[in-house]
Amino acid sequence: MMTEGADPWKPLPPPGKPTTLSSRLVDPEIAWRLYWALDTDQNCLLVLRHDPANRPANRLPKLRGLEIKLQVQDADNSAILMLRLIDKEQREIFLRLCEDIIEATRIAGTEKEASERFLARTWRWHRLLRSGRDGRLSDEEQRGLIGELHTLRHILMPSVRMQTAIRSWTGPLNAPKDFEIGKVCIESKTRRGAATPFVNISNEFQLDTKGINTLVLRVLEVTSAVTDDENAITVTSMAREVFNEVQKRDSSVIEIFEERLLAAGFNWADDYRDQKWLLGTEYLYIVGDKFPKITPDMYPVGISRVRYSLSLQECLQYRTDKEKVKQLLGGGVNGN
Secondary structure, eight states, rough: OOOOOOOTTTTOOOOTTTOOOEESSSEEEEESSSEEEEEEOOOOEEEEOOGGGOOSSSSSOOOOEEEEEEHHHTTEEEEEEEEEEOOOGGGGHHHHHHHHHHHHTOOOSSHHHHHHHHHHHHHHHHHHHHSSSSSSOOOHHHHHHHHHHHHIIIIITTTOHHHHHHHHHHHTOSSSSSSSTTTTTEEEESSSSOOEEEEOOTTTTTTTTTOOOOEEEEEEEEEOOOOOOOTOOOHHHHHHHHHHHHHHHOGGGGHHHHHHHHOOOEEETTTTOOOOOOEEEEEEEEOOOTOOOOOOGOOTOOOOOOOOEEEGGGGGGGGEEEEHHHHHHHHHTOOO
16 A cells, blocks of 8 residues: 555645646656646646647557546646546556656656657556556567567668667557658558468558658568577567667667667567567558558548558559668658
């Protein structure tokens, strides 16, 4: 049970007005404006106040018993990223979540990074609470993460600066696309080898090109290794390969990379040696207007979360190569 001294919300008085919060600074030694807060219903909150220009652009998670909101305060034109506890019986767990977010945010180098870390840790907890497991990634989640890490290592890193490559990896934050560089985006998918000529599209936004110049669909064959093949990898070895490359070329963004791993549900302490994978051929496609896809403007308002299978056989005419993609990425960075 949480003691009174360990409860950071206990000393806070009730708010004076229905639309205000009662708050106090988490730690004056932290560079960012983090506050413990209470609303008029005596709900506990953790609040990050920041410049609107530094607000996270990615979708906010939905957690049972919790609410996360982003709003702009008219009085001083600042933005507020707030995490509110709705289920008061989960106060101790909520405190653990808040402490985890605070420690991740504390070491951020910029206010923008602080808001990104706040959101990344929230997504990490969202995935853990949703899974109900010991925290390990499922086989499908491992394959998906391997595909994104392989894209990062072999497409992004050879094409742009390391800092740009790591910051472009927005998939773990549940952004509409896995990688976003300016007006150029990449959606990473995996399939179980040539015998399965389909990939699963998780929602109607993944192949939507509205608001961007170019969308690349990258498909990588990732097959379960049934024997101790010397070429087999684990999700941990793939993460370690990328980690080492980041550390070698620009260690200043290693913390951001590890935040993305955590947001994806990966933890270095988890043992994945019982599941090994073989990597096969990659396929690259330019997603244009006539590319086979389902997008939000194709159906009435109110329908969402559309999942479907995409036949790669019908996408042959849209194939491209790695060099073309690298050129496109360079143009995205330069704003072309």
